Amino acid sequence: MREALAGGHLLELFAEPGRQPDLEAAARGVGTPVVHVAPKVMAALADTVTPQGVVGVATLLDVPLGDALAGTPRLVAVLEQVADPGNAGTVLRTADAAGADAVVLTDGSVDPHNGKCVRASAGSLFHLPVVAGVAAADAVAALRERGLQVLATTGAGDDDLDDLVDAGELHRPTAWLFGNEAAGLSEAAAGVADRTVRVPVHGRAESLNLATAAAVCLYASARAQRR
Amino acid sequence: MREALAGGHLLELFAEPGRQPDLEAAARGVGTPVVHVAPKVMAALADTVTPQGVVGVATLLDVPLGDALAGTPRLVAVLEQVADPGNAGTVLRTADAAGADAVVLTDGSVDPHNGKCVRASAGSLFHLPVVAGVAAADAVAALRERGLQVLATTGAGDDDLDDLVDAGELHRPTAWLFGNEAAGLSEAAAGVADRTVRVPVHGRAESLNLATAAAVCLYASARAQRR
Numbered sequence: 001m002r003e004a005l006a007g008g009h010l011l012e013l014f015a016e017p018g019r020q021p022d023l024e025a026a027a028r029g030v031g032t033p034v035v036h037v038a039p040k041v042m043a044a045l046a047d048t049v050t051p052q053g054v055v056g057v058a059t060l061l062d063v064p065l066g067d068a069l070a071g072t073p074r075l076v077a078v079l080e081q082v083a084d085p086g087n088a089g090t091v092l093r094t095a096d097a098a099g100a101d102a103v104v105l106t107d108g109s110v111d112p113h114n115g116k117c118v119r120a121s122a123g124s125l126f127h128l129p130v131v132a133g134v135a136a137a138d139a140v141a142a143l144r145e146r147g148l149q150v151l152a153t154t155g156a157g158d159d160d161l162d163d164l165v166d167a168g169e170l171h172r173p174t175a176w177l178f179g180n181e182a183a184g185l186s187e188a189a190a191g192v193a194d195r196t197v198r199v200p201v202h203g204r205a206e207s208l209n210l211a212t213a214a215a216v217c218l219y220a221s222a223r224a225q226r227r
Numbered sequence: 228m229r230e231a232l233a234g235g236h237l238l239e240l241f242a243e244p245g246r247q248p249d250l251e252a253a254a255r256g257v258g259t260p261v262v263h264v265a266p267k268v269m270a271a272l273a274d275t276v277t278p279q280g281v282v283g284v285a286t287l288l289d290v291p292l293g294d295a296l297a298g299t300p301r302l303v304a305v306l307e308q309v310a311d312p313g314n315a316g317t318v319l320r321t322a323d324a325a326g327a328d329a330v331v332l333t334d335g336s337v338d339p340h341n342g343k344c345v346r347a348s349a350g351s352l353f354h355l356p357v358v359a360g361v362a363a364a365d366a367v368a369a370l371r372e373r374g375l376q377v378l379a380t381t382g383a384g385d386d387d388l389d390d391l392v393d394a395g396e397l398h399r400p401t402a403w404l405f406g407n408e409a410a411g412l413s414e415a416a417a418g419v420a421d422r423t424v425r426v427p428v429h430g431r432a433e434s435l436n437l438a439t440a441a442a443v444c445l446y447a448s449a450r451a452q453r454r
Contacts, residue, residue, distance in 0.1 A: 094439050099429030127431040162450055202326030202449055204354040208442075212321050215435075215442040222429055223389055 003123035004058045005030065012057040016042050019053025047115045061130055062112060065104065065139065068129035069146050073101035075221050076143060076175040077214065080136050080189045081108035087181055088112065089120025090211040096124035098218035104131040104139050106189075136177070136189045143175040144194075152177040152193035153217055154185045155207050159197045161220055170224035176217050181210045230350035231285045232257065239284040243269050246280025274342045288357055289339060292331065292366065295356035296373050300328035302448050303370060303402040304441065307363050307416045308335035314408055315339065316347025317438040323351035325445035331358040331366050333416075363404070363416045370402040377420045379404040380444055381412045382434045384425035388447055391424060397451035403444050408437045 004010045005026055013027045013034045024034050037045070045055045069076070077095040082088050088110050095103050105112055112118075112130050131139075140150050149172050151164075164170055177193055179185025190196050199213050208216070231237045232253055240254045240261045251261050264272070272282045296303070304322040309315050315337050322330050332339055339345075339357050358366075367377050376399050378391075391397055404420055406412025417423050426440050435443070 090436060090439065093432055093436065096430040097426075097428045097432035097435050097439075122433065122436070124430075124432050162454065165450075166454065199324075199446075200449075201324045202453075203323040203351075205320055205324035205351050206349065208324050209317060209320065209349070211439060212317065212324075212442040215439040216446045219426075219443045222427075223392075226429075227389065227393065 001054060001056050002026070003126040004056055005032065007126040009058045009061065009126060010056050011059060014042070014045055014055045014057075016053040023054055048119075060113060061125060062132040063129045065131045065134050065142050068102040068104070068131045069142060071101070072173075073146060073148065074173040074225055075100045075218065076102045076104065076148060077218060078104040078106065078136070078139055078143075078175055078177045079109050080106045080177055080185060081180045081183075082178065082210065083110055084181055085110045085114040085116035086120045087210050088114075089117040089122075089125070091178065091214045092117070092121040092130070093124040094211065094215045095218055096121075096127045098222040100128060100218060102129045102131065104134060106136045106139060107133050136186070137192055140175075140177075140189075140192045146173075148173040148175045149195070150175045150177060150193045151217070152179075152185055152190045152196045153199065153213055154179065154190055154196050155198055157196035157198035159195050161197055161199050161217065164195075164197060165220055165224060168224075170221050174221050176214070176221070178210055178214050228281060228283050229253070230353040231283055232259065234353040236285045236288065236353060237283050238286060241269070241272055241282045241284075243280040250281055275346075287340065288352060289359040290356045292358045292361050292369050295329040295331070295358045296369060298328070299400075300373060300375065301400040301452055302327045302445065303329045303331065303375060304445060305331040305333065305363070305366055305370070305402055305404045306336050307333045307404055307412055308407045308410075309405065309437065310337055311408055312337045312341040312343035313347045314437050315341075316344040316349075316352070318405065318441045319344070319348040319357070320351040321438065321442045322445055323348075323354045325449040327355060327445060329356045329358065331361060333363045333366060334360045363413070364419055367402075367404075367416075367419045371421075373400075375400040375402045376422070377402045377404060378444070379406075379412055379417045379420035379423045380426065380440050381406065381417055381423050382425055384423035386422050386424045388424055388426050388444065391422075392447055392451060395451075397448050401448050403441070403448070405437055405441050
């Protein structure tokens with residue numbers, strides 16, 4: 001909520017009196033209307049079992065692809081048909097931490113404004129440009145036009161992540177494609193990428209979960225681009 | 228379930244007739260009793276909303292610390308008071324994928340046999356030795372005695388992960404301590420480690436979530452120990 005307020009995205013705040021006085025004061029301080037509501041009303045407004053005493057109304061946050069890729073983006077995460085809001089929010093948070101310039105959710109992905117996604121992103125939704133609802137092929141074309149290589153993460157990828165690191169391939173501006181948590185990346189999306197990449201599995205696990213694979217790939221790029 | 232069966236951990240299988248015939252046949256093939264139950268009974272037995280048609284009874288899996296550290300362990304994950312079963316299971320899966328030799332859950336952590344933990348581990352609970360309910364100080368002492376350095380992950384850690392990689396410090400056998408998802412690592416646990424390490428945050432995120440930080444650290448070690 002503080003992130004929304006700090007970013008100028010908060011339009012209105014509903015609050016149970018006395019629960020979050022500092023936040024109320026901060027909202028009033030920047031001219032955001034604050035409406036007091038009873039606990040029963042809060043329970044109906046909030047979509048969590050244990051509401052925190054405030055519900056905010058924020059602007060929609062998604063931006064057009066062209067705006068998100070303005071400047072010289074060096075690291076972008078693309079979620080292709082990622083359905084689980086918790087996963088999407090976690091990847092958003094990780095992309096922010098890894099210093100990514102933007103996150104793109106293709107059509108068929110969860111709405112980034114979903115409450116669970118917002119909470120899992122821990123404020124990161126307000127930190128970097130988020131694009132929603134573009135076709136994967138259009139996103140890839142735009143990313144390539146901006147000079148980014150497009151790497152698709154899949155368990156059966158042709159290139160081992162560590163080999164790419166050793167070869168210095170991750171120094172380049174890079175967009176990572178991550179696929180649906182159950183079905184994986186679509187063949188169409190893998191087909192338009194410059195390379196398909198597998199995170200090495202050294203033990204007996206069959207695969208990594210989506211957010212884990214994204215963390216390893218995004219941090220490998222972050223390190224390679226800085227060292 | 229197949230992992231439990233393959234590991235010889237499955238004692239008995241309750242099944243709705245016709246739902247998982249291959250699994251039933253596999254269980255019978257190794258002499259595991261199969262009991263047919265009606266859907267209503269399955270709904271009562273299973274702790275998920277949409278049961279998969281089978282419920283297995285498995286042996287307890289945790290092993291004594293000394294057994295888990297027998298041999299020459301090179302990579303171990305220690306979860307200190309990690310309360311969320313999904314997080315614990317995800318870290319188990321990641322540790323397995325990174326080639327870890329064991330996972331230790333200190334006292335105050337979630338029971339690794341918790342259904343959500345088992346499911347989030349995606350079979351990895353059956354792949355590597357899991358130790359439960361030891362004091363963090365005892366785990367650290369045992370790990371150090373086996374020749375592992377003990378690195379504690381915390382947002383305010385003294386050493387930057389990338390600096391340790393550059394200095395070649397991650398080539399050594401290493402145990403990683405990861406703390407509670409909300410409170411972070413306890414001061415006591417951070418105090419007994421050889422170093423406190425922070426995963427760099429390049430963007431505006433305040434922190435990484437537990438499973439993400441664990442993925443980055445465990446994969447940094449896996450890479451350093453192999454390259």
